[in-house]
Amino acid sequence: MENYSKDFLLELYRTMLRIRLCEESLVEPILNGEIKCPVHLYTGEEAIATGVCAALSEYDYVFGNHRSHGHYLAKGGDLKALVAEMFGKETGCARGRGGSMHVIDPENGMIGSAPIVAGTISLALGAALASKIRKKNQVSVSFFGDGATGEGVLYECLNFASLNGLPILFVCENNFYATHMPILECRISDVIFEIGNPCNISSFKVDGNNVLEVYEVAKKAVEKCRKLDGPVFMECVTYRLRGHVGPDDNIQGTHTDIRSEEELREWGKRDPIINFRQLILNQDQTTESELNQIKSDIEKEIEEAYTFTHESPYPHPSELTKYVYKQ
Ligand SMILES: Cc1ncc(C[n+]2csc(CCOP(=O)(O)OP(=O)(O)O)c2C)c(N)n1
Ligand SMILES: [Mg+2]
Numbered sequence: 085m086e087n088y089s090k091d092f093l094l095e096l097y098r099t100m101l102r103i104r105l106c107e108e109s110l111v112e113p114i115l116n117g118e119i120k121c122p123v124h125l126y127t128g129e130e131a132i133a134t135g136v137c138a139a140l141s142e143y144d145y146v147f148g149n150h151r152s153h154g155h156y157l158a159k160g161g162d163l164k165a166l167v168a169e170m171f172g173k174e175t176g177c178a179r180g181r182g183g184s185m186h187v188i189d190p191e192n193g194m195i196g197s198a199p200i201v202a203g204t205i206s207l208a209l210g211a212a213l214a215s216k217i218r219k220k221n222q223v224s225v226s227f228f229g230d231g232a233t234g235e236g237v238l239y240e241c242l243n244f245a246s247l248n249g250l251p252i253l254f255v256c257e258n259n260f261y262a263t264h265m266p267i268l269e270c271r272i273s274d275v276i277f278e279i280g281n282p283c284n285i286s287s288f289k290v291d292g293n294n295v296l297e298v299y300e301v302a303k304k305a306v307e308k309c310r311k312l313d314g315p316v317f318m319e320c321v322t323y324r325l326r327g328h329v330g331p332d333d334n335i336q337g338t339h340t341d342i343r344s345e346e347e348l349r350e351w352g353k354r355d356p357i358i359n360f361r362q363l364i365l366n367q368d369q370t371t372e373s374e375l376n377q378i379k380s381d382i383e384k385e386i387e388e389a390y391t392f393t394h395e396s397p398y399p400h401p402s403e404l405t406k407y408v409y410k411q
Contacts, residue, residue, distance in 0.1 A: 121183030126154035128325030131356035133158035135298025148197030160192035202235035212252035231262030280317035292320030323351035
């Protein structure tokens with residue numbers, strides 16, 4: 085392990101835990117029906133958004149998908165506005181009109197997310213093209229799942245990005261399932277990073293549950309992109325510890341989670357936050373009490389976000405179509 089400052093290590097820990105606790109706070113309101121939009125939790129995958137976004141500047145851009153709370157928070161998105169969005173409030177990050185799958189905070193470089201699988205990859209590409217033309221020195225990151233490798237637009241974007249030397253980092257979060265479809269039922273291989281090779285894109289396979297490994301590869305990738313020596317492709321291998329949509333596909337009565345108990349147990353042992361916590365404790369980088377303080381500060385922030393949300397109004401019915409595009 086390189087020599088990281090204590091502040092940096094604690095910041096990585098804080099970011100991952102903040103994502104985890106914020107999302108876990110949504111579980112009860114999802115189950116009791118207070119939250120009405122579909123919610124795809126990022127639980128277990130926090131090291132990817134955290135490691136990649138730690139390598140970015142505030143001016144860089146991030147584009148997400150249907151499972152993007154982690155990308156939003158790691159890029160500096162406002163936590164209060166995220167919670168308010170889940171409850172459909174006017175103070176939400178998409179003014180209560182978008183819900184969990186349309187989280188956005190342009191001021192902090194989270195340019196948007198959308199549930200169409202692979203739907204934002206070409207948007208990230210466009211942002212990277214604009215950055216190059218305008219000589220802005222900004223890097224665009226496109227986060228997508230293994231399921232997006234079944235969409236043609238990804239391959240068009242890889243080709244175009246390489247052909248034009250665009251400053252874009254493709255980050256594939258390979259959690260081995262697309263909804264309830266195991267990867268080997270829809271792909272000839274469960275190894276993804278090689279799809280960058282035919283386009284001469286530097287491509288890497290990374291342990292997506294190891295935040296330092298993600299950060300180290302992302303940092304070099306971002307430097308390469310910034311020099312217009314990119315693009316770069318990262319496959320981050322991970323696993324979701326919750327259901328595809330909602331906290332647990334079984335609890336919700338649908339019994340659609342076909343993953344075995346044993347597989348879940350094995351991946352549970354590779355929890356990115358628990359393992360990183362142990363690593364920094366073992367290396368005497370921190371103490372239990374410091375880590376507990378971080379946790380209670382986050383819990384307080386989340387509590388305040390709920391007060392803010394419950395005190396916020398719903399959008400006025402007269403504004404139902406206000407932001408709907410009309411020709
Ligand atoms: C174009 C398109 N096809 C199908 C769907 C339905 N759908 C929603 S999420 C999903 C699976 C996505 O899997 P993956 O990209 O691996 O992301 P994960 O949910 O595993 O994070 C599918 C097929 C969709 N939203 N868009
Ligand atoms: Mg997947």
